[in-house]
Amino acid sequence: MTNTTIETVMDFDVPARDLWEAITNPSNFKKWYFHIPHFTITVGESFDFYESEARKFLHHCTVMDFEKGKKFVHTWEHPQQSKGSSVVNWLVEPIDEYHSKLTLRHEGLDTFADAGPEFAPENYQMGWDAIIKTSLRNYLYLIEKLHFSININSPQTIVWETLWGKESYTKWTSSLCEGSYYEGEIKPNGHIHFLIPNGSGMYSDIAFFKENELVIFKHIGDIIDFREQPLSEETKRWTGCFEIYRLMEINADTTELEVEIDVTDSYLEFMRKHFPESLEKLKELCETK
Numbered sequence: 001m002t003n004t005t006i007e008t009v010m011d012f013d014v015p016a017r018d019l020w021e022a023i024t025n026p027s028n029f030k031k032w033y034f035h036i037p038h039f040t041i042t043v044g045e046s047f048d049f050y051e052s053e054a055r056k057f058l059h060h061c062t063v064m065d066f067e068k069g070k071k072f073v074h075t076w077e078h079p080q081q082s083k084g085s086s087v088v089n090w091l092v093e094p095i096d097e098y099h100s101k102l103t104l105r106h107e108g109l110d111t112f113a114d115a116g117p118e119f120a121p122e123n124y125q126m127g128w129d130a131i132i133k134t135s136l137r138n139y140l141y142l143i144e145k146l147h148f149s150i151n152i153n154s155p156q157t158i159v160w161e162t163l164w165g166k167e168s169y170t171k172w173t174s175s176l177c178e179g180s181y182y183e184g185e186i187k188p189n190g191h192i193h194f195l196i197p198n199g200s201g202m203y204s205d206i207a208f209f210k211e212n213e214l215v216i217f218k219h220i221g222d223i224i225d226f227r228e229q230p231l232s233e234e235t236k237r238w239t240g241c242f243e244i245y246r247l248m249e250i251n252a253d254t255t256e257l258e259v260e261i262d263v264t265d266s267y268l269e270f271m272r273k274h275f276p277e278s279l280e281k282l283k284e285l286c287e288t289k
Contacts, residue, residue, distance in 0.1 A: 061088075073087065091105065137240075138241065141238070152286050188206065189206060203219075213247055221239055238262070
């Protein structure tokens with residue numbers, strides 16, 4: 001059997017000590033990683049955690065090696081799904097006084113073959129990439145995930161149509177910016193330009209789509225004068241952020257809409273104030289149809 005190994009590597013614009021604290025201090029990593037109640041860094045001791053509050057996928061880990069500020073190594077097992085055992089290496093390197101590098105190496109993934117396709121190496125690669133390159137990056141760069149929800153007395157299909165109808169989209173987003181609109185199609189693998197009348201905005205990919213239920217936008221970069229711009233040092237700090245719209249039917253005439261948005265520090269207060277206003281406008285539009 002081969003020793004299947006994957007790696008996720010990323011440079012961060014923070015000192016190595018801050019990166020180290022983010023990945024080894026439970027009060028820090030519970031904000032971007034998992035909640036691990038009995039976390040330990042002591043070699044030979046173990047900790048367990050679940051992937052979500054629904055107690056899905058028990059993880060069992062035993063600390064194998066620890067070198068403060070540089071290296072943290074532990075096993076990674078799924079005792080409820082597999083007899084296999086793998087090893088996760090967290091390696092931190094300083095680049096200079098203000099920059100650092102993280103290498104996440106996960107070895108031995110082939111041992112989970114008995115758990116089925118959900119535990120395939122490519123799924124771990126996607127998972128670690130999302131955790132390191134988006135969740136950890138967002139935490140270090142003060143990008144916060146805001147959560148909003150609203151109950152709308154309209155069927156799910158009406159709420160979806162009102163969200164993404166070109167005319168109604170401009171109406172319900174008016175409290176964010178008057179005249180907002182988008183170009184492109186809300187569909188699988190769609191590419192969207194979110195714009196305001198002066199030609200500024202943002203371009204995004206649709207990372208996941210299920211009509212009338214869920215759409216996930218992955219924001220890529222800025223638009224100036226109606227043209228997509230190459231990633232600058234500033235946009236590299238937030239590219240890959242997500243905006244998620246999830247619709248759930250409560251009954252035939254009532255829909256719950258949940259929205260999650262990754263927001264940079266400079267826009268937090270604005271979005272906290274004005275996005276609920278937009279959702280109230282959306283509710284009004286839906287309920288008068």
